[in-house]
Amino acid sequence: MNEYLEFSKEVQEAIKNELPIVALESTIISHGMPYPQNIEMAERCEDIVRENGAVPATIAIMNGKIKIGLSKEDLKTLATAKNVAKVSRRDFAAVIAEGEIGATTVASTMICAEMAGIKFFVTGGIGGVHRGFEETMDVSADLEELCKTNVNVICAGAKSILDIPRTLEYLETKGVPVIGYKTDQLPAFFTRESGLKLAIRKDSLNEIAQLINAKDALELSGGTVIANPISEDDQLDKDYIDSIINEAIESANEEGISGKEMTPFLLSKIVDKTNGKSLEANISLVFNNADIGSKLAVELSKLF
Ligand code: PSU
Ligand code: MN
Secondary structure (H helix, E strand, O other): OHHHEEEOHHHHHHHHOOOOEEEEOOHHHHOOOOOOHHHHHHHHHHHHHHHOOOEEEEEEEEOOEEEEOOOHHHHHHHHHOOOOEEEOHHHHHHHHHHOOOEEEOHHHHHHHHHHHOOOEEEOOOOOOEEOOHHHHOOEOHHHHHHHHOOOEEEEOEOOOOEOHHHHHHHHHHOOOOEEEEOOOEOOEOOOOOOOOEOOEEEOOHHHHHHHHHHHHHOOOOOOEEEEOOOOHHHOOOHHHHHHHHHHHHHHHHHOOOOHHHHHHHHHHHHHHHOOOHHHHHHHHHHHHHHHHHHHHHHHHHHOO
8 A cells, every 4th residue: 555655755754753744635726726726725725734733735646656745846736737637536546557647535635644644634625415416316425435434524514516414414324423613503615504403513622632532442433524614704695605506506507517527617617606706715714624624633632
């Protein structure tokens, strides 16, 4: 397994010195945001993690290797190159074998983080059960990964491009703890509330660290979701964003979009239709997650 892993100097040092490490995904860079906001976001996320006393490990596939920690040039490539594959669990082995450039989704970043021994992973939003899944059977591989791979994912919930109630049901069925950080509700990415009540609420990072510690001691498999709502100031108006999301889904259906193209298509349509307002909100919530995720990684390291 290890022959495929390639660690940056910074991450190697962190492992040697037992510093808390936070994984970051690359699909959000290559397929989730336009250039140049994508690279600015990626670099700033890494800095937020560092400022909080943890070490960032942005993950991607390059030259047949799984890179754990990227150089500035790697980030630039992921942010600008047109031939970057979106790699979920299904695509992983093929992209490695072909030596292609691959951006990792939540699912595949979790796989890589677990291989590298990294316990925390910060992203924007997780994939989930798509609306109309009864017809399409489109359920993100992110959910299955959360069921089996032991990485703690800090996110702002799931976007309402998805069927959020069914996404939450799926996680419940598969036994994934979803922890609301200072909230009773699953956040809906652009908005703080979804109307869906969570079983677990924690108001301090120490309590979340204790929960993770207990889960690990019990050897319960699978990951956790730490749901961290977008800030009051940056959230979008619910009716406004819902109507834009509905339009975007209509366009996707008209254009016959399906499979792995669906999420990137919807994200970019929403950015266009909001004249970039959704992008600002998206960036703000990712920074918020990088802040809380790295503080949580530091908090857990204090328990040992
Ligand atoms: N949600 C976002 N931004 C993103 C994604 C999801 O708000 O960039 C990306 C993540 O990488 C996630 C992936 O893992 O989309 C889910 O894609 P799919 O629905 O095809 O599994
Ligand atoms: Mn899908």
